[in-house]
Amino acid sequence: MSDHGHHDDTPKTYGLIAEFDTPDELLHAAESAYKAGYRTMDAYSPFPIHGLSEAIGFKKTAVSLITLLAGLTGAATGFGMQYIAMVLHYPYDIGGKPFLSWPSFMPITFELTILFGAFGAFLSMFALNGLPRPNHPIFNAKRFERASSDGFFLCIEAEDGQFDMDKTRAFLEAQKPVEVSEVHA
């Protein structure tokens, strides 16, 4: 990207990105970066790599908890809805069964548990990931289109307290990447 000019008004730097050929190299580089004290960084790969997010210090997500809560809300909604309708609001004798025919309420309670839970998982995952976000500085990175096919990238961001254009570049070069380049914000 730096080839494209704009030297005069020096565009802001988002970070330095290193490209690797294999997932193992990326994983290794990420582990080293974390060990070297870098924190504000991200790794990019065309498929999930086990241990990669842990390597950059990201170990927990609220997705499961939100899903559980959403599912419980769904169960309560399902049962509550049926209770209100069939017991409180319009009780009606059907087949001589009690108004509170809980066995008959189970299927819908179950379905709503799943429905709410699924929305919980789906929405919380994308929301926590900050998606949709069609524009992102990382897309400025050189050859980044390979990140969705066969490229493995590690980007140390300029916001990192330890970030220093030269030192960080040297650090990344030491990880034996295919190439290290600067990403403009």
Next chain:
Amino acid sequence: MLLMPLKRILPAPVRAALAVTALAALSGCHPDMWDQPRYEPYKKNEFFQNKMAMRLPVEGTVAYRDARRPWVSTAFETISGGGATAPAATDTAFYTGKQDGQEMATNYFPVSMELLQRGRERFEITCTPCHGYTGEGDGIIVGRGFPQPTTYHIDRLREANDGYFFDVMTNGFGRMYSYAARVAPEDRWAIVAYIRALQHSQNVDLSDPSTEMAQLFDAGLAEQEAAAAAAAASEHHGEGHGDAHGGHGESHDTEHGGSQDGGEAAAAGDAATHAEQH
């Protein structure tokens, strides 16, 4: 069903345009539960000349009477010696007030309190607008420009037969239209009885307090005052009418079973209502 509200809001041309669009879009969705292919009372029917779906009964149709007016059936029972619950079509006395071409001198029904009360109720609904509450001919309509009807309290009318009043109600008189369509024959007889009572009440000599009438009048007055006081004390001033319905309902129900079977076609409509009542 969704289209129904639209149907009721929009003027016909807009509706037609919408309907065409909807047809194109949905290939037709008939609000056919809202308007079903049958005729309800007061609906239009292009088939008939006067465009009314409701038809007049065939000439000579005999009305079916139901058991909701206990005094009527009691009376019928008394008259016919039990069993019969509605007069036959040939019973001209009941339907025309005339027997062998002669006006009936007395009421078709034996006079009872129930008959009088029914008569009063019907009189006050139907007759008071012109004849006024006492039959003086000072109803509210008269004040609006309707020619004043004759008062009941003249000798000619005091001396007239009961059948005469019945005939006037049935066929009209002068500017008075026929009420045959609006008031049932037994109700007309009840009104006759009440008119008779009115005539009596407006023509009593109370100058001598020792007469039986004067004493009765005083007693009645006292009773009314007491009743008014009681009414003031409690809101429940229910009169016998409603109770009479409930109380007598059961027995008359069974008695009327036979007549229902007899006049099924005519009864169908009312039978539903009848069933509701009990």
Next chain:
Amino acid sequence: MAQIFNESANTLVRAGLAGAVIALTVLGGLGTALYRSPITTQVGFSKAQPIPFSHQRHVGGNGIDCRYCHTSVENASSAGIPPTETCMTCHSQILSDQAMFTPLQESWKNDQPLEWTRIYDLPEFAYFNHSVHVAKGVGCTTCHGEIDEMRLTRKVPTLHMAWCLQCHRNPEKFLRPLDKVFDVDWTPPSDQIEQGLQFVAERHIDTAVLDNCSICHR
């Protein structure tokens, strides 16, 4: 690699999503509001009639009993719309030369009924019977409102099923003494509920079945 979308796309997409959710909610809300509003239910609306008949004049002013014209209200499912003859009973004499009565005269002369416009139109899958309501003590004004003050008849209830049910579930709130059914000035007394419950018992009104489907849909 070059950006496909510029930065504003982020805001745009998110605003679009939020907007879609809000729009759907608002649309749903508006639809519901519209469906329940007088625009759809016609509550409070009167309609053009061949003759601007005024209940205010006839009932309120002249004190004519409901049953003078609506003769079958006690006996049949339909209360009865008076035939031309009933109008003519008085209006053959009163104000008969007024221009507004021309349709009446025409109707009388040609033996053609007057075509009144319906204000209360129940769907045909709902069975309704005036007589049973009257017999059990539901007053005219309970459903038809202050009819004695209406110059032109207008619709008072929504006629929604929910409206029917509020009485069918709790008839005691509305029942009257039987001699007050046609009383246009009747107002519920302070002990209405108590009195109503007594009426429910006296008149054998089975509240357990009153909201069964088949009571109205048969």
Next chain:
Amino acid sequence: MLSDTQMSWISKTQSKARMYAVAGLLVTLVVAIIAGAFFGLAPTDDQPLAVGVKEKIFQPLMVAWLFWLGMGICSLAVVMLHHLCGGAWSYTIQRFVEAGSRTIPFFFITGIVIMLPAVYFTDIYPWTNEAYVHQYHIVAEKAAFLNPSTYTIAYFIYFTIWMLFMWLYNGWSKRLDETADDRIIGKMKFWAGPGLVLYVLSVTMAATHFAMSLEPVWFSTIYGAWLISSYALSVVSFSVIVLSYLMNESPIKEKVTTRTFHHLGNFLLGFTIFWSYVSFSQFLLIWNANLPEEIGFYLHREGSSLTVMTVFLCAFHWFVPMMILLIRKNKTSIVTLRKIAYYVFFVRILDLYWNTVPSFPDGHYAVNWTTLFLVITAILGLGGVWVFLFLNELKKRPLLPVNDPRGELMFLKDAHGHA
């Protein structure tokens, strides 16, 4: 073949089992005789079935036999299932279930002592009682299936099937250990399919004969699936328990990763859910239809303490284990998983009680505490014998198949993957 630690655990457990066997069976007999003699139920016109000393003895023994029978025959099913679809989870417990399946002859013999006398000499199966059959015309309609002779013949057929496959698979397994002959694997794979088909059919029929016919008016087409899922739960949880004690030594140690427990835990979860699914479906359908010949089953299981038991089963046979097993952490620790397995194994007793004992005339409408006590002691007693025999069989062979190359493939991922 087995390490010293493993051997010492086995012999220690065996001596415990011996103690349980003697104590459990003795207590059962003594208490049953006393209870039968003093608190029996005499037949009446309405209820022609008697509950005397005979019934009191045989009732708990039958329930216990039905409980442990699953350990034998379902082990066999798991053996065949392993050969049919394979998987790391079933590979690690392969030798446990093989040993379990070799106990089927034990059930064959004990069944002749427990089940057949129950048919011939007691009132426990109502269809053996003429007055009862006379009372319920519908039971007479099924007389061709529900009569002592058919029962006996069927009993031998069921066990012939089970023992045949037991003999085949254990023989092959042993020969594979010895010869490493690939053709044996082919045979094992091929016969697993038909074997499982026969297993499912025979267990369905056996469930009808052994358990469903305790309530002969009633029938439910899902009953076979209930018993199969129940047995699977027992076998998987039992295998987890055994695995947890033997896994710290070779050869299992090398093969077992947290991923293996995870799989076993998932199967436990799966069968728990399947059990509840089957039980709830049966209940919902019968409750909704409310037909006279069906609803009796649930009416007999209604009543203060039995209702409590029903709720207990819902909560502790389904909800609690399901919630626990949904949490990943609980499945990746063998210690936790072992606790869960113990728990599931013992809750099974209550389920079996719930499904059988209320069908007895003295078990209707309320928990019969004496019978419950007897069921538990009988299960401990019979279980003592069974566990002893099982461990005896277990130590006869290496704890993992020696020459089964599929083991390697199954463990490729487990060995390399991140748990």
Next chain:
Amino acid sequence: MASTTTPIPRALETVAPLMAPGHTFESISRDITDVVLERPMPRAWFACLGIGVTLLGMLGASTAYLFWEGLGLWGINNPVGWGFAIVNLVWWIGIGHAGTLISAILLLFNQDWRTAINRSAEAMTLFAVMCAGIFPLLHVGRPWAIFFILPYPNTMALWPQFRSPLLWDVFAISTYFTVSLLFWFTGLVPDLATLRDRSKGISRYFYGIFALGWRGSAKHWFRYEAAYLLLGGMSAPLVVSVHTIVSFDFAVSVIPGWHTTIFPPYFVAGAIYSGFAMVLTILIPVRVLFNMEDFITKRHLDNMAKVMLATGLVVFYGYMTELFYAWYSGNDYERFMMANRIGGPYAWAYWCLLFCNALSPQFLWIKWVRTNTIPLFILTIIVNIGMWLERYVIVVTSLTRDFLPSSWGTYAGTIFDWMAYVGSMGLFITMMCLFIRFLPMITIFEVRIQQDQLNRNEIR
């Protein structure tokens, strides 16, 4: 990180590999995305689309006429009020189940072979559920008032009947469709990013918007995997519950032949059975047409055929238990129902279904049948027909003759029933064709994982 290579045991050398050797991450992306982005559609695709659109048109026409004329066009009558509509509903819903099963249950069971087929199977689920939805919608007679079945505070102060299995169906099927859609879309996002990055011109924007700006961040993948597993974990019981509830439509009643407790698991197995048959019916030609044999290998066909065999046996078990317990019940009506199936006016359907569903899958015991496309394809067609007949037998034999002989009747679908049924296949084919044209039919990122595992010798 263990990186030693384990030698493949000799006994396993005969096992067909999960995917063809020699692929790289790039070649995987290229081969799969080229179908969408580069290669012209083969003629067969146009032929299929043509057939699909024609049949869809037929569905539209018959539906329009149905709206105009009313349900009298269909063969439904008294006593058979359900007829084709329910038969088709259950058939399509059943077919849909394979997609979720492959995606969710195989995901939970760690079955690697799901990777190549789950995307198209999930798409099939969505389209099958759409097809299924048509029938109850039309069957209510007034589709424009269909929202009445939803609980919303309405002017009638009325709620739907929550104790009716038909309403459970409404919830089950709509939940199923929604969750399947979420699951499918979630799986698509990373692949849409690949498409975005590989496409040119206007389609970049199209894929770009739907890719939501996916950039393959490790943190994103972390949450993504958690959510994907959760969705799978929820879809698995969901898919079971859906066909269970469909079976409740029948089983909570007291009609002989319907009221059977085995129905829930037996219906679920039947659903999976027909679903796998349909997946195979689609994939066998598609893998050849679009040169996907590298990814959808004989091993996949073999495994799917095995699942068919297993579920076919469960279904067979269901038939046998029905048969036995009808007798064992001792109940005259149950026994008559069975006799009527075997020898009544619809016996032809019963025997056909036994042939199609119980007998013919027994050929799947033979490996040659499982791994040869032509016999396998023929078998899947037979099973699809058989599963339709199964529902036909259940609905029609039980309804035409239940308790009272005076109320017995007969039933046959009319030309409009057939038009709607065949037309719904048109919808299915059309949607399938469009899906193949515009979206990657194989989950690319999961094939990359698979390739990665192959590279490490973790799987074979």
